[in-house]
Amino acid sequence: MARPFHKMHGLGNDFVIFDGREEPLAMTEPLARAVADRRTGIGCDQLIVLEPSSRANVRMRIYNHDGGEVQSCGNASRCVVALTGARTIETGGGVIAGSEDGGRIEVSLIEPRFAWDQVPITYPMDTDAVPMGWGPLEKPMAVNVGNPHLVFFVDDVDAIDLVRLGPSIEHDPAFPERINVNVAQVKDGAIRLRTWERGAGLTLACGTGACATAVAAIKSKRVTSPVKVTMQGGSLEIAWVPGEPVRMIGSATYVFRGEIELERLGA
Known part of the structure; x- marks a missing residue:
């Protein structure tokens, strides 16, 4: 069955976005890697899956090009605000806020954390000048x-x-x-x-x-x-x-909409 997707980018950092709020999408590391492949998949730096959230307007799950899931992505957050109009987004790194004004997208990320075990680093050290x-x-x-x-x-x-x-x-x-x-x-x-x-x-x-x-x-x-x-x-x-929190202001660009039969990727 063909699954619709959106291709967007923030300053050239590009994303494939699947909306799984009404029709859930089970994403796996091999499948994310296959979609992100620029020769045999769609191609992207990160793959985004949107899901329902009880804490925010939408939940955003983020998979890197290698298929691994990560907690946050600033450029993708701006794209999700532009695509959905969401004002709050639940991520693995916390709930962030977003707004749009004349094509300029502002996203407020979480308050920065500096403690060694919050970065995280394996053992205690000075995070203002990591001794490495x-x-x-x-x-x-x-x-x-x-x-x-x-x-x-x-x-x-x-x-x-x-x-x-x-x-x-x-x-x-x-x-x-x-x-x-x-x-x-x-x-x-x-x-x-x-x-x-x-x-x-x-x-x-x-x-x-x-x-x-x-x-x-x-x-x-x-x-x-x-x-x-x-x-x-x-x-x-x-x-x-x-x-x-940190405030980030920049653009988000819609490239195209498409459909893909994920089963054909063989992942």
Whole structure:
């Protein structure tokens, strides 16, 4: 039976979205991986399944390109707001709020968490300067904004070989849930960012990565809020005041609607 889906992206970070609120969809890791495959499936960085929620307007489940389920995705959250009009979204990382104004989508993620066991990290350590290093990258800040992130501030983001370093950091035993890796360059009060996403690799943009990096930069007094974060796919405006949720403002683009017979994927 053909199943309808929506293809959307936030700054080039692309998603396949299935609406399972009226007709439930049982998603598995192999099936998510098959759908996300860009040669034999539909192709996406993340697969999204919408479900009913007793806590919010809609529940959003998120599966990375490798099929693993994760707790939060900022760019996908904006797409879900644009697609459904939802003002509250239940995620594995908590309930987030969203709104739309003239095509600009604002999403408020959870209040950042900095404690080592909330990131999480395997053993106690200073999350403002994690005492670890991988080649030219060392002493990152660690923060959880619904997903766990490391933020490295560097002089030149383009000089960092994230394709080589990203996988080893993501899978380091110090991070029991794996980790997203951000390299950030601060100039003239703004941030340039590249992100290695756990389970997806290099993406054109990462919403939670932009939020985590902005929080780290504001907390360390490198920038003030709000701050513009520019990635390969475009820019987001991030605002944060300590003790409050992170606010992210940016676009969400509808690409096309289609149908797929999931059984034919053989997963």
